[in-house]
Amino acid sequence: MGVQSKFYKSAFKTLQERKQISEDKAIAKKNKIYKDIPELLEIDNQLSKNMVIVARYALSEGSKQKIEEISKISLELSNRKRQLLCMNNINESDLKVQYFCNNCSDTGYDKNGKVCSCVKSLAKQFAFKELNSSTPLNNCTFENFDCNRYSDDNREVMTTIFDFCKNYADEFNENSQSLLFMGGTGLGKTHLSLSIAGKVIEKGYGVIYGPLSKILAKIEKEHFSQSDSTTLDNICDCDLLIIDDLGTEFLTSFTTSVLYDIINTRILNSKPIIISTNLSVEELEKQYGQRIISRIFGCYKGFVFRGEDIRLD
Ligand SMILES: [Zn+2]
Missing domain, CATH: 3.40.50.300 (P-loop containing nucleotide triphosphate hydrolases)
Incomplete structure (x- = not known):
């Protein structure tokens, strides 16, 4: 079944807006949490740095021990992070973006690169709206x-x-x-x-x-x-x-x-x-x-x- 391309365009535009709203909200929420618990910001920064270092060592030979050391530190940091979140009644998901559609993260395409069903259903809604206007x-x-x-x-x-x-x-x-x-x-x-x-x-x-x-x-x-x-x-x-x-x-x-x-x-x-x-x-x-x-x-x-x-x- 076909739905006119103009409705698909509107659907993708809506997804883009939704994505932006979700990401803005997530950033604002995260910033507030970091402000309230500065240690959490330090931990997240250090975890990101560690990931880069591990990735770099992974490319060079003979650095197995170094990688293990950093991974151990990262694990400790992650545990401390979980502890902090728990103490402050924060779910780990609160630090992530909450998308309208979990299947495509509001991009409009699923993991296989196919147009997500949410796009089709939005396009239909626009078509119905026009008919009912x-x-x-x-x-x-x-x-x-x-x-x-x-x-x-x-x-x-x-x-x-x-x-x-x-x-x-x-x-x-x-x-x-x-x-x-x-x-x-x-x-x-x-x-x-x-x-x-x-x-x-x-x-x-x-x-x-x-x-x-x-x-x-x-x-x-x-x-x-x-x-x-x-x-x-x-x-x-x-x-x-x-x-x-x-x-x-x-x-x-x-x-x-x-x-x-x-x-x-x-x-x-x-x-x-x-x-x-x-x-x-x-x-x-x-x-x-x-x-x-x-x-x-x-x-x-x-x-x-x-x-x-x-x-x-
Ligand atoms: Zn979707």
């Missing part, structure tokens, strides 16, 4: 979803749906089930979908969300411009895909087949999708055909939202 999540959270705005007749059903969604987001994992939100406009489907998106992103998962029309337009543009297309790959591969407002997009034979591919691929790979739609079952079948709709109804847990348009005051 037009839909702000801040306005839609579980905290500002008010079940009391529904009438007495609908409140119980909507509270049950709300509780399910909140629990779904809390417990989300790669194998969570797919959901289908049905019901009229303004009943809270988008609000709850985006609340789930926010929570699941917070947990560190890759989420793509937004109106299907926007997602399909991007895929179509990439397909026909034969660009370094990756949106479709990302959509098939992200941990959670949220398709908002199924039924409002303009369908062509190309987009219908892409939609089928997306739904089918994700079902085959057991990757969850949340679909929300204002359309009825009959309307969905008419618009997308039996093939797609039977796939969705066969594998998704459905919820029918009830109530009045909660966006109207």
Whole structure:
């Protein structure tokens, strides 16, 4: 699977920044420790000098005894260092740089010179961010979803749906089930979908969300411009895909087949999708055909939202 090179560039840039921050932090911490315990600085300096001397002797013959002498001194210094650290409640790791990624020490390359998986996952995050950029999540959270705005007749059903969604987001994992939100406009489907998106992103998962029309337009543009297309790959591969407002997009034979591919691929790979739609079952079948709709109804847990348009005051 390809991720556009601009996202890789951003990923490497982020790694560089992370590396710098980690190293600056480590230096500051080390300097503070040396200031508090000057003997430690002397020991570390002497240990470094000894290492150089040993390396030099190692190249010349007949210096075995000398090397042993220095190694013995170094061992004593190391023991004294450990003692000092212990007395001051300092872990040896506190003197080392704490990288974000231990696999590549934030260089982006592992020990075999291969691009580290952290680069790939960062590049994906940037790609998802760009796809999601037009839909702000801040306005839609579980905290500002008010079940009391529904009438007495609908409140119980909507509270049950709300509780399910909140629990779904809390417990989300790669194998969570797919959901289908049905019901009229303004009943809270988008609000709850985006609340789930926010929570699941917070947990560190890759989420793509937004109106299907926007997602399909991007895929179509990439397909026909034969660009370094990756949106479709990302959509098939992200941990959670949220398709908002199924039924409002303009369908062509190309987009219908892409939609089928997306739904089918994700079902085959057991990757969850949340679909929300204002359309009825009959309307969905008419618009997308039996093939797609039977796939969705066969594998998704459905919820029918009830109530009045909660966006109207
Ligand atoms: Zn890494």
